[in-house]
Amino acid sequence: MASAITTLAADAPTLSAANTGFMLICSALVMLMTPGLAFFYGGMVRVKSSLNMLMMSFISLGIVTILWVLYGFSLAFGTDSGSLIGWNSDYVGLSGIGITELWDGYTIPVYVFAVFQLMFAVITPALISGALADRVKFGAWVLFTGLWVTVVYFPVAHWVWGAGGWLFELGVIDFAGGTAVHINAGAAALGVILVIGKRVGFKKDPMRPHSLPLVMLGAGLLWFGWFGFNAGSWLGNDDGVGAVMFVNTQVATAAAMLAWLGYEKLRHGSFTTLGAASGAVAGLVAITPSGGAVSPLGAIAVGAIAGVLCAMAVGLKYKFGYDDSLDVIGVHLVGGVVGSLLVGLFATGGVQSDVAGLFYGGGLEQLGKQAIGVFAVLAYSLVASALLALLLDKTIGMRVSEDDEVAGIDQVEHAETAYDFSGAGGGAASRSTAAPTPSAASKKVDA
Numbered sequence: 351m352a353s354a355i356t357t358l359a360a361d362a363p364t365l366s367a368a369n370t371g372f373m374l375i376c377s378a379l380v381m382l383m384t385p386g387l388a389f390f391y392g393g394m395v396r397v398k399s400s401l402n403m404l405m406m407s408f409i410s411l412g413i414v415t416i417l418w419v420l421y422g423f424s425l426a427f428g429t430d431s432g433s434l435i436g437w438n439s440d441y442v443g444l445s446g447i448g449i450t451e452l453w454d455g456y457t458i459p460v461y462v463f464a465v466f467q468l469m470f471a472v473i474t475p476a477l478i479s480g481a482l483a484d485r486v487k488f489g490a491w492v493l494f495t496g497l498w499v500t501v502v503y504f505p506v507a508h509w510v511w512g513a514g515g516w517l518f519e520l521g522v523i524d525f526a527g528g529t530a531v532h533i534n535a536g537a538a539a540l541g542v543i544l545v546i547g548k549r550v551g552f553k554k555d556p557m558r559p560h561s562l563p564l565v566m567l568g569a570g571l572l573w574f575g576w577f578g579f580n581a582g583s584w585l586g587n588d589d590g591v592g593a594v595m596f597v598n599t600q601v602a603t604a605a606a607m608l609a610w611l612g613y614e615k616l617r618h619g620s621f622t623t624l625g626a627a628s629g630a631v632a633g634l635v636a637i638t639p640s641g642g643a644v645s646p647l648g649a650i651a652v653g654a655i656a657g658v659l660c661a662m663a664v665g666l667k668y669k670f671g672y673d674d675s676l677d678v679i680g681v682h683l684v685g686g687v688v689g690s691l692l693v694g695l696f697a698t699g700g701v702q703s704d705v706a707g708l709f710y711g712g713g714l715e716q717l718g719k720q721a722i723g724v725f726a727v728l729a730y731s732l733v734a735s736a737l738l739a740l741l742l743d744k745t746i747g748m749r750v751s752e753d754d755e756v757a758g759i760d761q762v763e764h765a766e767t768a769y770d771f772s773g774a775g776g777g778a779a780s781r782s783t784a785a786p787t788p789s790a791a792s793k794k795v796d797a
Contacts, residue, residue: 365450366457369586373462379578380469384411384476386575390568390627391480392768394676397560398758399484400768406479406491413495414472419444422471423464425504430514435505454513456585466582467507474503474531478735480676481539484549484557485755488763490748494542494738502538502734506530506727522723523716525595525702526583528639528690529727536683537728539674541736546748548673550755557675562623569627573603576634580641584702591642591702598641599634602653606633609657617661625661628681632660635685640693642702651696656688687724694720 388407392400414422421442428438440446444464453463475495482491509515510522510530517529524530551557559565581587581596610629611621636656637649644652664680667673674680692707694717699706706712742748749755754762761767 363452363455363457365452365459366586366588369457369588370459370462372587373458373466373582373585376578376582377462377466377469379575380466380473380582381411381575383469383572383575383579384408384473386568386571387473387476387480388568389564390572390631391483391676393561393564393566393568394480394559394624395483396557397768398760400560400564401760401764401766402488403479403483405488405764406482406486407476409488409492410472410476410495413492414475414499415468417496417499418464418468418471422499422504423467425500426471426507427464427467427512430508430512433514433516433519434509436508436512436514453585457588458585463585466585467511470527470531470579471499471503471507474527474535475499475538477532477535477678477682478539478542481543481674481678482546483675484759485546485749487746487748487750490742490746493746494742494748497738497742498538498735501738502731503530503534506534506731509727510723517723517726520719520722521705521716522719523643523693523697523703523705524639524690524723525642526580526638528635528686529723532635532638532682532686533690533724533727534731536679536681536686537731538735539678540672540683541732541734542739542748543672543674545736545739545743548671549675550752552673553668559624565627566623569630573630573634576603576638580638584642594646594701595641597646598644598649599637601646602637602641602649602656603630603633605650605653606630606636606657606660609654610661613658613661628664628677629657629661632656632681632685635660635682636689636692639686639690640696643693643697643705643707644701645696645698648696648698652689652692655692656685659688660685683728687728690720690724691717694718 384407388404391407392403395403424438424441425436428436428441430436447460451460453460475498507530509517510524511518577596577599580599581592584592584595607626607629610625610632614625615621633653633656636652640652641649660681663684664677666680695707695709697705697707697712697716698710699712705716707716708714739748750759750762
């Protein structure tokens with residue numbers, strides 16, 4: 351009996367300084383993704399809306415952080431209740447957690463796991479904001495963000511990743527957030543824009559990005575931070591799975607960018623910087639759920655398929671008439687669906703688990719599970735988000751007035767502009783164009 355107890359004690363995880371440091375770095379990388387997203391979205395809108403777009407991402411760092419500490423972590427990762435939600439009073443305010451207490455089954459402290467997952471919770475509502483550019487009251491967006499993470503994100507995170515969550519128990523594979531983050535955000539975006547309607551001038555006025563360099567900067571920061579987002583989701587670096595995910599993240603992103611550009615060239619005749627940035631993000635989205643299950647060759651396939659399908663999907667808003675300002679639905683919803691379903695085809699059974707997809711002899715079982723996860727999250731987020739938007743629209747109002755939208759939401763909501771050109775005229779510029787005054791020396795010569 352004593353020897354059995356000794357063996358169990360020896361097998362119990364102990365705190366790993368290496369894994370703890372690795373996860374803290376990954377958490378910081380994921381945090382950087384939200385400012386990166388702000389730049390990505392901020393450059394894609396017209397100049398009169400760029401500050402508002404930045405703020406709609408940045409405010410999530412404030413709101414979601416506080417709610418996560420107060421009750422969000424408990425709802426998402428507390429003790430399961432009915433396979434739908436969690437709760438643990440020790441997690442409320444993070445007040446009952448020991449500083450060296452380990453996350454169950456892992457070698458990192460609970461605090462480290464909590465802060466890593468916090469960064470996922472922060473960026474998810476920020477993703478939604480890109481679909482709503484130019485037209486939403488900032489105060490309404492703040493309230494929506496708080497309500498949405500409470501009603502939608504925290505429960506869905508428990509379904510997908512929480513011990514006892516019904517999708518987790520079903521065996522749905524979502525390595526780093528294809529369902530919980532990207533499908534969740536994309537479906538929410540669709541739900542909200544169906545309630546609040548289109549921008550003034552949609553399909554009539556040119557609504558081109560005001561700063562493609564900002565878009566490229568944002569895309570680069572997202573790509574960089576996504577290594578922490580994906581590789582960190584294995585919660586350690588002991589068995590090589592995180593390394594495979596790191597490689598697959600790079601490979602799929604490259605493939606998607608090339609595929610998007612190829613489609614764009616064939617369809618529209620040009621290779622655009624916006625296409626390169628959007629294709630890269632589409633690849634990052636698609637590999638997020640699947641990268642721990644596929645090989646690098648599979649990652650190329652996942653990225654290429656997502657690049658083409660997402661490029662095709664961004665045009666659907668003109669066909670069906672919904673105004674998804676910055677293509678959140680076309681990139682995040684479609685990319686999340688593609689990446690999640692392709693697990694059922696390309697999973698090798700030799701990386702994160704022994705589950706094999708159809709192309710590796712696993713049959714259709716895993717594809718069916720993936721489809722259940724995809725459409726359950728999509729339906730719940732779509733309906734719940736639309737109801738929340740409708741509630742706010744009927745009470746405080748979600749949209750700015752038409753006049754304010756035309757004038758520019760930055761001035762109306764924030765009393766600021768992104769670029770101050772007030773000093774561009776006058777002064778030296780005026781003096782340089784005026785006729786020169788003859789000097790005293792020249793007057794003497796003339797005399």
